[in-house]
Amino acid sequence: MTSEFDLIKRYFTRPTKRAVLGVGDDAALLQVTPGMELAISADMLVANTHFFPDINPWLIGWKSLAVNISDMAAMGALPCWATLAIALPNADESWVERFSAGFFACADQFGVELIGGDTTRGPLAISVQIMGEVAPGQSLLRSQAKINDEIWVSGPLGNAALALAALQQRYPLTEQELAACIPALHQPVPRVELGLALCGLAHSALDISDGLLADFGHILERSQVGAELYLNRIPVSEIVSTHLHETAVQQMVLAGGDDYELCFTASAQDHGRIVAIGKDLGLQLAAVGRVTPTPGLIVYGTDNSPMSIKENGFDHFA
Numbered sequence: 001m002t003s004e005f006d007l008i009k010r011y012f013t014r015p016t017k018r019a020v021l022g023v024g025d026d027a028a029l030l031q032v033t034p035g036m037e038l039a040i041s042a043d044m045l046v047a048n049t050h051f052f053p054d055i056n057p058w059l060i061g062w063k064s065l066a067v068n069i070s071d072m073a074a075m076g077a078l079p080c081w082a083t084l085a086i087a088l089p090n091a092d093e094s095w096v097e098r099f100s101a102g103f104f105a106c107a108d109q110f111g112v113e114l115i116g117g118d119t120t121r122g123p124l125a126i127s128v129q130i131m132g133e134v135a136p137g138q139s140l141l142r143s144q145a146k147i148n149d150e151i152w153v154s155g156p157l158g159n160a161a162l163a164l165a166a167l168q169q170r171y172p173l174t175e176q177e178l179a180a181c182i183p184a185l186h187q188p189v190p191r192v193e194l195g196l197a198l199c200g201l202a203h204s205a206l207d208i209s210d211g212l213l214a215d216f217g218h219i220l221e222r223s224q225v226g227a228e229l230y231l232n233r234i235p236v237s238e239i240v241s242t243h244l245h246e247t248a249v250q251q252m253v254l255a256g257g258d259d260y261e262l263c264f265t266a267s268a269q270d271h272g273r274i275v276a277i278g279k280d281l282g283l284q285l286a287a288v289g290r291v292t293p294t295p296g297l298i299v300y301g302t303d304n305s306p307m308s309i310k311e312n313g314f315d316h317f318a
Contacts, residue, residue: 016113018080028115030081036133039077043068047124051186052167057095059186060126061102066188067209068130069110070260073195074207076140077132081115082107087122110192140198140205140264145223149203149265151289152274154191157212158240159184161256162249171248177239188260194285197277198264205264211255213297213309216263220297229254229289229299231307244302251310254299265291 032038045064047053065082072079084103088096107114112130163181165171173181191207198205204219212234220227234253236244243249266274271287278285301307 016115018113028081028083030115030131033133035136037136037139039072039075039132039134039139040129041068041071041075042127042129043071044125044127046126053124055186056102057098058102058105061099061104062106062187063102064126064128065103065106065112065130066190067260068128069106069112069192070188070190070207070209072130072132073190073192074140074205074262075132075134076138076195076199076202076205077134078196079110079112079130079132079190079192081131082112083129084114084117085119085127086117087120087125089121089124110190135199138199140195140202141222142204142206142219143222145204145219145225145265145291146267147225147291147293148268149291150268150271150287151216151227151229151291152202152262152264152266152285152287153208153212153234154194154262154264154278155259155284156184156235156237156240157208157259157261158249158253158256159237160188160258161211161252162240162243164256164258165248165252171243173239180237180239185258188258190260191262191283193281194262194277194283197281198262198266201270201273201277202264202266205262208259208261208263209257211257212253212259212263213255213299214257217297219263219265220295223291224295226292226294226296227289227298228292229297230304231299232302232304233286233288235284235286250301250307254309 045051051060051063068082069079159181162171162173163178163185166173166178195205204223206215206218208215216227231250231254236253240249240253274285299307299309
């Protein structure tokens with residue numbers, strides 16, 4: 001029978017270049033670049049809550065790391081190292097092999113080294129801790145939004161939520177529409193280059209995981225400001241646009257979550273610089289509103305009248 005240590009050695013142990021000591025001892029050893037600060041975040045993904053357990057394990061491996069790298073992007077940090085703790089119902093080597101291949105495909109694309117972790121038997125759950133470097137005073141925070149800042153998002157919203165609704169038979173899509181939307185749900189792409197480019201330019205930032213309204217609400221709370229958002233300025237895919245007349249799809253764009261695009265605020269004087277960054281990176285950056293001094297969030301619909309919002313986003317304990 002395959003042991004815990006066999007799985008670790010066979011599927012999760014690779015040579016490291018940026019760590020002093022990686023997988024194999026009781027702890028890893030890191031040497032942070034002199035003069036840089038260490039940014040650290042962690043996310044847990046649980047079967048049937050964050051992913052369907054019967055999908056391709058490669059995609060689960062990719063997403064489990066990608067959503068953590070997205071947190072580094074939101075802070076303007078360069079992702080460097082990660083640890084992985086995973087609970088498995090059984091030691092299924094075929095599953096673990098494909099999972100680790102997806103995990104390392106994401107790690108290689110974004111320059112992240114796996115330096116440690118743990119495996120145990122239990123209901124399928126994946127916990128990743130990510131670490132990165134950022135120059136002192138350059139971190140993108142939630143607490144620094146300024147009145148009259150423009151509010152930006154880094155790309156189309158709603159595809160992941162629409163795909164999930166279709167898979168759960170809550171909203172009808174054709175096979176072609178589902179095939180076009182589903183990569184956003186299963187294989188999000190962290191906006192690391194954008195996060196790095198925004199350091200010293202954006203005033204505040206975060207990544208959109210629980211829904212635009214819920215996540216941007218954290219910026220409003222921490223910065224003690226209000227905001228106006230305009231639905232018709234939010235970038236969406238052609239498929240989402242086709243269905244945007246439906247109230248349910250409008251809700252998915254505003255509060256569906258799993259987008260992993262960045263939402264950030266910056267001075268209107270820097271509008272041109274941000275547009276240029278978007279063009280350089282091939283991203284569909286869009287200014288979708290502005291920060292106001294009046295507390296609260298007003299969302300204007302496609303007819304430019306205030307919308308009645310039923311839900312702001314995902315809450316694990318709601």
